[in-house]
Amino acid sequence: MMRVGHGELLLGTGFLGVMTTLYLALNWAPSVSIDAFASPAAQRIFYWHVPSAWAAFIAFSVLFTGSAMWIFKRSPLGWKLHVAGSEASLACGLMTVWSGCVWGAAEWGTPWDWSDVRLNTFGLLTLLALFLVLGRQSQPDGIESRDTFSTFGLYGFILVPITYVATRIWQIRHPGPVVGGGEDSSLSSDMGLVLLIGAISFTILIAGHIVMSAKITEYEQRLEKLQNHIDGGF
Amino acid sequence: MTVAYLGMIFGIGIWTWTVVNRSRTLELRIEALEESLDLKDFDKDILMSKIEESE
Numbered sequence: 485m486m487r488v489g490h491g492e493l494l495l496g497t498g499f500l501g502v503m504t505t506l507y508l509a510l511n512w513a514p515s516v517s518i519d520a521f522a523s524p525a526a527q528r529i530f531y532w533h534v535p536s537a538w539a540a541f542i543a544f545s546v547l548f549t550g551s552a553m554w555i556f557k558r559s560p561l562g563w564k565l566h567v568a569g570s571e572a573s574l575a576c577g578l579m580t581v582w583s584g585c586v587w588g589a590a591e592w593g594t595p596w597d598w599s600d601v602r603l604n605t606f607g608l609l610t611l612l613a614l615f616l617v618l619g620r621q622s623q624p625d626g627i628e629s630r631d632t633f634s635t636f637g638l639y640g641f642i643l644v645p646i647t648y649v650a651t652r653i654w655q656i657r658h659p660g661p662v663v664g665g666g667e668d669s670s671l672s673s674d675m676g677l678v679l680l681i682g683a684i685s686f687t688i689l690i691a692g693h694i695v696m697s698a699k700i701t702e703y704e705q706r707l708e709k710l711q712n713h714i715d716g717g718f
Numbered sequence: 719m720t721v722a723y724l725g726m727i728f729g730i731g732i733w734t735w736t737v738v739n740r741s742r743t744l745e746l747r748i749e750a751l752e753e754s755l756d757l758k759d760f761d762k763d764i765l766m767s768k769i770e771e772s773e
Contacts, residue, residue, distance in 0.1 A: 491741070495734055502730065506723065526719060532726065575733055579726055586722040689730075696737045703744035710751050 491699055494692030501685025505531055505678065513678045526590035533583040535682035537606070539690040540576035543569050544609060544644050546694055547616075551637030554630060560705075561698075563630055566637055568697035570616035572690050577610030592657065600657040602650035605643050612640040 509531035516527045547569030553562025584603070585595035597603055616633050623629045651660050671679065 492738060495738065499730070499734060503727075506727070510723075529719065529722070532723070575730075579729070582726065583722065586719065590719070689734075693734070693737060696741055700737070700741050700744060703741065703748060707744060707748055707751070710748070710755075714751075714755075 491695035498689025505682040508678045529583050529587045531682050535686040536579040539686040543572035547637045548641035551634040554634045564698040564701045567701045568694040572693050573613035574617050597657040601654045602658040605647040609643045
């Protein structure tokens with residue numbers, strides 16, 4: 485019988501939490517004022533969009549840490565974190581962009597605004613994650629390829645603080661911060677609770693994915709070494 | 719909206735399932751390989767460290 489590891493446990497708990505968030509967002513969270521939004525029903529996607537963006541920032545931080553550990557220390561753990569971070573960044577980035585486009589189409593009448601700094605820096609971050617995941621799969625594993633991808637992971641992180649402060653400096657199309665943004669940012673307690681459950685659930689889910697992805701990288705390396713050893717005449 | 723939500727749930731579900739499945743498949747392949755080489759736990763660690771040293 486298969487053992488259930490920490491990664492699987494985190495994934496299961498996170499997935500359950502995400503489903504609970506979705507149920508609460510659609511059935512329990514209070515509606516927003518019809519005067520403040522063109523499409524009040526679409527606003528409920530916010531309970532998915534914000535936690536997935538939060539999880540994406542965690543994943544980008546893991547990617548940055550792993551890339552730095554590989555570049556400066558040649559740490560095998562660093563490379564595992566780089567791989568796990570890039571995959572998790574891509575998944576969360578796509579969820580954030582997709583949910584944002586759906587809301588934008590309903591609220592603004594257009595899914596994307598090329599003049600909005602927040603949208604475009606986050607889009608670039610997601611494209612960076614896509615490049616890292618696809619690039620790694622198409623290149624043979626080696627020191628040079630790891631150095632190249634880690635360099636992108638390291639310097640690409642500069643977009644994270646820019647994305648974070650973008651709506652605080654330039655309010656073009658994307659709404660301002662709803663938490664920690666001063667007097668203008670406020671949520672009712674019920675809305676805040678659903679958002680908190682969502683943030684915790686997505687954090688657990690992404691932690692599970694990072695643990696599992698690091699485990700898979702370790703297995704792949706172990707398997708490759710064993711096979712090479714057999715081929716070399718064990 | 720419903721289609722968007724279903725798409726995202728389906729996406730997360732497929733991604734999660736793929737990761738778990740890949741991990742279990744690799745685990746089984748490693749176990750089978752180590753079993754076929756008749757390696758005990760202690761030997762496995764020594765073998766791995768020797769391979770790493772030789773690299």
